[in-house]
Amino acid sequence: MKFQNTLTGQKEPFVPHQEGKVKLYVCGITAYDYCHLGHARAAVVFDVLVRFLRFSGYEVLFIRNFTDVDDKIINRGKESNLSSQEVAERFIAAYYEDMERLGVLPADVEPRATEHIQVMQDLIQKLIDTGHAYATPAGDVYFRVRSFPDYGRLSGRNIEELKSGVRIEPGEDKEDPLDFALWKKAGPDVPSWPSPWGDGRPGWHIECSAMSEKYLGLPLDIHGGGQDLAFPHHENERAQSEAASGKTFVRYWLHNGFVRVNQEKMAKSLGNFITIRDIMQEYLPEVLRFFLLGKHYRSPLDFTWERLQESERGFKRLLETAWQTGQALENQKWSATDLPEEIDREFRTAAGLWRESLEDDLNTAAALGHLFSMNRLINRILDQKKWRKSQQAGEIFSAFLDELETLGRILGLPFADPERVLSSLRKSRADRKNIDPAEVEKLIAKRQKARQDKNFEQADLIRNRLVQMGVALRDTPSGPVWEVE
RNA sequence: GGCGGCAUAGCCAAGUGGUAAGGCAGAGGUCUGCAAAACCUCCAUUCUCCGGUUCGAAUCCGGAUGCCGCCUCCA
Structure with missing residues (x-):
């Protein structure tokens, strides 16, 4: 298995720190709104990663967090007269609904920031004790970026160049503009917790450092998230964790590309986002998933309704063949006719290739391509009466259904149940x-x-x-x- | 301005040194009462452009152009 590692910029063979075990941490959502397609992509991509690692025999411990205390949540609460906690609860519940429909499996542990205040405070204290952080008289705590010489390596940034672009908010009391908050002092109408530095709430980055170490221990094998998290979020996580522990924080950093609309990143701030729910009103969640896996996870993925429609057509084609194959397998008396040698050979080749594709930096697009190749071969056999009844065809049909079942399980696509999905598909289209x-x-x-x-x-x-x-x-x-x- | 990424047919997309997977759309054929689906055939001598390395490059190097992202919250 190979991964493109953001830290080194190279595609590297994957060797977990402990043989056979993978410690995986993925940044989850900040629960202040419904998930859009960007969230869906990240969730689906790392879901497939977990499924494939497990299929490959690794014992995976997978953590995905919820950020449930944050300025955006607080603001959202103020707008709608809800507490931060109510806002977070509501959108975490919505998240679970969306993910279940998308077929995204839950992580092994899904920790929430507010339930780990003590762990974060311990880590902050450790950073203060080792000179990597300092509390201000006002009651904020900042990470001392210059105390971590490797700062900037993950995102390819130079500390001196960063400095010129940094803004200082009024009221901040940093030693250096680059320093970032570990603990923010309490304000009016804002959730806060007692701490050695006064009442306050945690900074955003510290939760991932604290919770990943608590549940997984260092080093993590893989840390994933959207490309936009590489800087500053992951850079800061790395600084905190490595400064505090003296250990490598993460061995392989994986970042997924954006979903785009009209050549632009889909984002709340641009107002061009489409929620998972918007899509599911028109299309089956399986179709969305199929669409999301149609391109390599690192590349930008352009969303249009037309392309979703195309995905639906392709997906349906695979399901039709799967269904036909099942039918053919049920009610035939097999003859001894031989299939042309090349069909058998081509099928075997294609059947081996999807796995290689996934091993190469999780290339789901190529894997689906190989599946379509197999699909056509099967249709060719199905199309010829004398072939479809041959003993050898029966064996290939069974092999094909096995491949479909396996690949479907890894990709989270219901190829093994074509009848049900085709019928939902018909209904979905009729409703539309x-x-x-x-x-x-x-x-x-x-x-x-x-x-x-x-x-x-x-x-x-x-x-x-x-x-x-x-x-x-x-x-x-x-x-x-x-x-x- | 700094750093990073991308550019492959009408559209989408895989492909990191050995002669362009796959999907959608389209054309012709087989099948069909006629269709549809499926199958068969066709659909990039060529991978944004210009140089270079090499027996050989979409793939490596240098340069140009265009698009995108990060540098502020963001999957």
């Missing part, structure tokens, strides 16, 4: 176009009758009407099947 299934069924029955009477003119008339509604008909040996285009 406000089509009433009962009416469609009625028209189809009428058309079937006309067809039986060989009244094709009438039958075609009905079909045209359906087409105008957006319904496509397909006559199969087992009767007509309809779907929404």
Whole structure:
């Protein structure tokens, strides 16, 4: 397995610190609003990482935190007359709903900042004791950036160049403009906790340092998050943890790229965000997931509704074949006919390649490409009557369903259950176009009758009407099947 | 301004030295009462541009152009 490591800028072989075990920490959300597609991408990408590591035989301990105390949460509370805690609870609950529908598995521990105040204070104290932090008379505590010579390495920044760009907020009492807050003194109407430095609340970065060390111990093998967290958040985490412990904090830093809209980063501040819920009103969560995995996790991913629609088509194609394969496997008497040697060989090749792709920095896009290759081979066999009934075909069908099941489990896509998903897909599409299934069924029955009477003119008339509604008909040996285009 | 990333067909996208995966869309064919789906065939002598290294480059190096991101909260 190889990963592109942000710290070194290189693709490196993955060797966990302890053989066979992976300690993984991913930055979760700040709970002050509904999750948008950017959050969905990060969640899905690292979910696939965990699933694949486990599939590969690693024992993974996976932590993903919730930031439940923060200025944005506080402001949100003030706007809506809720306490910080109420705001956080509400959006954490929404997060769980969204993630469950997206098929994102929970982490092993999902710690919240407010439940780890003591751990953070201990870490802050340690930093003060070792000269890496200082408390101001006003009651803030800052990290002394210049006490950590390696500062800037993760994000490729030079401390002297950083200095010129730093802003100092009024009221701050830093030794150096670069220093960042570990503890913020209490203010009016703001949640606070007692501390040796006076009442206050933790700075943002300290929670990840404290909680990751508490649950995983150092060094972590992998730390993940969105690209925008690399600086300053991860840089600061690294400074805190390494300064306090003297140990390596993280061995492999993984950062996912942004979801973009009109060539721009999707972000709250730009107002161009689409929530997971917005998407799920129109499309199946599985389709969204399939879309998100269609591009390598580090690259920017441009969102448009058209592309989501394309993803749905591709996803459906795979499901149709999976369903057909299951059908073929159920009710055939196998013959001894041989398949052309090249089909068998091509299938085996493609079947081995998806795993290699995932091992190469989690290349889900390439893995899906190989799946489509297998898919076409299967369709080729299915298409030829004498082939589909051969003993050898049966073996390949079984192998294909196994591959689908396995890859589906890793990618979190329900290839193993095509019938259910195809039916949800039909319903989802029908809802999108406000089509009433009962009416469609009625028209189809009428058309079937006309067809039986060989009244094709009438039958075609009905079909045209359906087409105008957006319904496509397909006559199969087992009767007509309809779907929404 | 500093640092980083990206540029592959109509659209999307994989591909880090050996001669361009895959998907969507499109054209023709097979199948079909006709369709649809599926299958077959076709669809980039070429990877933004200009130089260089090499027997050989989309892939490495130098330069140019364009787009994006971080440098302030952000997945």
